[in-house]
Amino acid sequence: MKSIYNKILLLFVLVALSACTLDEVDNPNAPTVTSFEEGASQQDLRLLTTGLEAVMRNDLGFHYQTVSILGREYNDLTQVDPRYTGEILKGPLDNNGFLTTRAYAAWYKIVQSSNLLLTAVDNSVTTLSTEALDGYRGYARTMKAYALLMVATRQFSNGIRLDVNDADDLGEFVSYANALTEIRTMLNDANTELQNAASEFEDDTDTPADESLGEFDFALSGGFAGFDQPGTLTLFNRAIAARVAIYQDDKAGALTLLTDSFLDEAASLDLGPAHVFGLTGNDIANPLFYVPNQQRYMAHPSFEADAEGGDTRVTSKTNLFDPEDDPDLGPISISFDGLSGNLQVALYSSNTAPVSIIRNEELLLIYAEANIGTNNAEALRVLNIIRAAAGLGASTANAAVEAEVEDEMLTQRRYSLFGEGHRWVDLRRYNRLSDLPIDRDGDNALDAFPTPFAENQ
Secondary structure (H helix, E strand, O other), rough: OOOOOHHHHHHHHHOOEOOEEOOOOOOOOOOOOHHHOOOOOOOHHHHHHHHHHHHOOOOHHHHHHHHHOOOEEEEEEOOOOOHOHHHHHHHOOOOOOHHHHHHHHHHHHHHHHHHHHHHHHHHOOOOOOHHHHHHHHHHHHHHHHHHHHHHHHHHHHEEEOOOOOOOOOOEEOOOHHHHHHHHHHHHHHHHHHHHHHHHOOOOOOOOOOOOHHOOOOOOOOOHOOOOHHHHHHHHHHHHHHHHHHHHOOHHHHHHHHOOOOOOOOOOOOOOOEOOOOOOOOOOOOOOOOOOOOEEEEEEOHHHHHHOOOOEEEEEEEEOOOOOOOOOOOOOOOOEEEOOOEEEEOOOOOOOOOOOOOOOOOHHHHHHHHHHHHOOOHHHHHHHHHHHHHHOOOOOOOOOOHHHHHHHHHHHHHHHOOOOOOHHHHHHHHOOOOOHOOOOOOOOOOOOOOOOHHHOOO
16 A cells, blocks of 8 residues: 555656646656557556556545535635635635636546546557456546546536547536536446456456456555455445436435445445555645644534534544643634634544545435435434434434425535535535525625636637
8 A cells, every 4th residue: 555656756747737638748768648548558557547546636635625615614714825714705716716726627637547548448559358458447437437526516507528538629518417417327337347347257266256346457555445346346336326316316316326336334434445645655645634733624613503412423523622732721712814613623533544535424325315205214214323323312303294304314414424525515406505604794605616717718
């Protein structure tokens, strides 16, 4: 795990994003984009695969910070830049400012890295089997779909480009609804490729230990432990597809997809693939770890005020800000630009703690949501599993009243998925952005990031 990202710098040299363009690097002493696209070797494919997982962490923290601020989950009171307490909470967002362009570029860098890997696979000079090559394709297409989903949730009604293969002829922007449809199709195609990759060893008694799962021709980091074979990465693929389906309000489809995911009521709520970090070589630290009592990322006061008494998610995901660590002085409230808070965000225990991509807890919540309207009692049964894990008793919501069950589901998503990029999206898809607290005159509940200026040129 410590060495899997050692060659990440090569990928950053090869893959450069300006708007949605991919630039070639002419260097006779090193691989170029062209050398990967035309006649890639097995080692080239493995390098690109490693680089793709590594680049997925690029500006990850910035994405989660900005959508958490928009969803009034927490505020950046570090005083580093006034736009974190001004522009992002008041609007309009500058279409050429870093709040708009930075995460947009990061997600499309993943898309372009995936495209490069897919092209390299199609034009490789290896003797790998069709099944082995489909393992590469299924992995790349799954990650591409995931990145497109993440940027689509940011851009919402402004739409996104799906086709960015040709820098000189970029595809048109498509609507949010159409983007979700195409992303789901992409995930289905990737799932077929992964299943084909898993089939290679069905009649081979030598490898792997579980022949039904197959094996990849490449290695993934420890963050994908348990999901690092074609037959297990399909579980992750189906989980992401279930998220897409619930965003489409396709509850029946979500339930079907969940049956093929890693949903497990008896397993850890944190089960699932994750981004991993390190402090050696070319690795990077977890950008969402905030040094206790120093970095002033403060939970919105409503997070504690609206919580049920005894909810352990409040105390496990935040800590009282006490910079002096003096029992006589005690914690203090941090104030800046008319905003305040005394609970520091504490989602991660260290700067090398993993960041989940999708967790079992979210799948349970998707399952509950998908049952609302057809089987409210079942939805409440699963929501009570979530509540029990948080130290709470059974829900008092009336199963006969759909609105009460819906409120219960959204509340559990709020506290279980705090700071993981969901609150803003959830309230928007339920037309409840008006429920967000407005702390100052002039603040607004923004619903989307604008299309970056460079994309309109």
